Amino acid sequence: xxxxxxxxxxxxxxxxxxxxxxxxxxxxxxxxxxxxxxxxxxxxxxxxxxxxxxxxxxxxxxxxxxxxxxxxxxxxxxxxxxxxxxxxxxxxxxxxxxxxxxxxxxxxxxxxxxxxxxxxxxxxxxxxxxxxxxxxxxxxxxxxxxxxxxxxxxxxxxxxxxxxxxxxxxxxxxxxxxxxxxxxxxxxxxxxxxxxxxxxxxxxxxxxxxxxxxxxxxxxxxxxxxxxxxxxxxxxxxxxxxxxxxxxxxxxxxxxxxxxxxxxxxxxxxxxxxxxxxxxxxxxxxxxxxxxxxxxxxxxxxxxxxxxxxxxxxxxxxxxxxxxxxxxxxxxxxxxxxxxxxxxxxxxxxxxxxxxxxxxxxxxxxxxxxxxxxxxxxxx
Numbered sequence: 324x325x326x327x328x329x330x331x332x333x334x335x336x337x338x339x340x341x342x343x344x345x346x347x348x349x350x351x352x353x354x355x356x357x358x359x360x361x362x363x364x365x366x367x368x369x370x371x372x373x374x375x376x377x378x379x380x381x382x383x384x385x386x387x388x389x390x391x392x393x394x395x396x397x398x399x400x401x402x403x404x405x406x407x408x409x410x411x412x413x414x415x416x417x418x419x420x421x422x423x424x425x426x427x428x429x430x431x432x433x434x435x436x437x438x439x440x441x442x443x444x445x446x447x448x449x450x451x452x453x454x455x456x457x458x459x460x461x462x463x464x465x466x467x468x469x470x471x472x473x474x475x476x477x478x479x480x481x482x483x484x485x486x487x488x489x490x491x492x493x494x495x496x497x498x499x500x501x502x503x504x505x506x507x508x509x510x511x512x513x514x515x516x517x518x519x520x521x522x523x524x525x526x527x528x529x530x531x532x533x534x535x536x537x538x539x540x541x542x543x544x545x546x547x548x549x550x551x552x553x554x555x556x557x558x559x560x561x562x563x564x565x566x567x568x569x570x571x572x573x574x575x576x577x578x579x580x581x582x583x584x585x586x587x588x589x590x591x592x593x594x595x596x597x598x599x600x601x602x603x604x605x606x607x608x609x610x611x612x613x614x615x616x617x618x619x620x621x622x623x624x625x626x627x628x629x630x631x632x633x634x635x636x637x638x639x640x641x642x643x644x645x646x647x648x649x650x651x652x653x654x655x656x657x658x659x660x661x662x663x664x665x666x667x668x669x670x671x672x673x674x675x676x677x678x679x680x681x682x683x684x685x686x687x688x689x690x691x692x693x694x695x696x697x698x699x700x701x702x703x
Contacts, residue, residue: 358452359431363472365447366440377408385412385457386433393429394422398530412457418514418527420452428453467564468543476557480571492519493545496526501538513537518576528565540565
């Protein structure tokens with residue numbers, strides 16, 4: 324059965340077109356493992372043509388309704404306004420969040436969306452624990468299995484044991500989301516967490532998918548993880564209507580609290596495992612700002628809201644926070660804020676990378692796979 328192409332299928336994010344900002348400069352971003360931290364955002368380049376303010380008022384009403392509903396259930400969809408000014412939207416919280424946690428997560432998004440996307444006619448803001456998306460009626464539709472974003476851990480596992488355990492865990496999750504294995508009400512029956520041997524896995528679909536379509540979507544995400552992440556010990560894949568994450572623990576999946584090996588856990592243990600999966604997956608990954616083409620509509624995908632420092636060949640780094648309070652690395656949360664490099668020469672690229680690790684992270688952290696900063700160079 325094909326995935327439905329309903330009017331809420333708003334964002335097609337395919338990483339195929341890269342635009343360099345600021346005359347050859349580029350920016351790296353990573354995130355911390357927290358339910359309310361930004362993972363990525365997609366904003367339509369088209370803006371509301373709204374001299375009377377009707378669209379923006381409808382959007383404000385839509386956001387208010389969705390935030391209010393998030394205190395009661397983990398998934399909801401609604402619309403605001405009348406044609407031709409109608410706007411449709413939804414939110415989805417991770418299935419292991421309580422209503423209170425879901426509300427806290429979703430309530431962060433309206434202000435973030437306004438700052439990140441402004442008056443875009445369609446947008447998606449993805450946090451670690453929830454996402455919200457909206458679109459004007461008539462916006463271009465995409466399949467539920469459309470690829471949005473992925474992150475693969477920098478550490479590698481060796482041998483067939485990892486592959487066999489990973490594949491078995493993926494199969495468990497695929498079957499689990501179809502059988503409604505996990506979570507509370509409001510759509511979280513399409514949520515599964517569990518582990519097989521040394522692999523912890525999580526899968527979730529948007530709450531309006533049929534169970535069989537959810538299984539197909541999650542299967543597609545797992546195939547992407549296998550193809551693109553290979554032997555990475557952790558990864559996350561976001562498709563339009565579902566997402567998955569996994570983590571491999573060489574010494575066995577640790578027991579944080581009540582396990583959810585059957586997919587039924589919704590307590591603190593499941594949530595902490597999910598956050599840990601995010602932390603491991605993000606470790607060592609530096610993402611660029613992308614301009615994504617979709618016919619005449621594009622999306623700007625960024626993983627952080629601000630740059631910490633601008634660097635050139637003559638810049639020096641300090642392991643201490645700057646006067647503005649920004650940090651390159653926070654050991655307590657694992658947060659590496661954005662670092663922007665302007666016109667840094669190829670000759671200095673590798674030494675600059677090593678300098679960042681040693682100066683900003685310290686000798687004990689600079690070689691850790693969880694704090695690795697990957698470097699790339701664009702030539703102006």
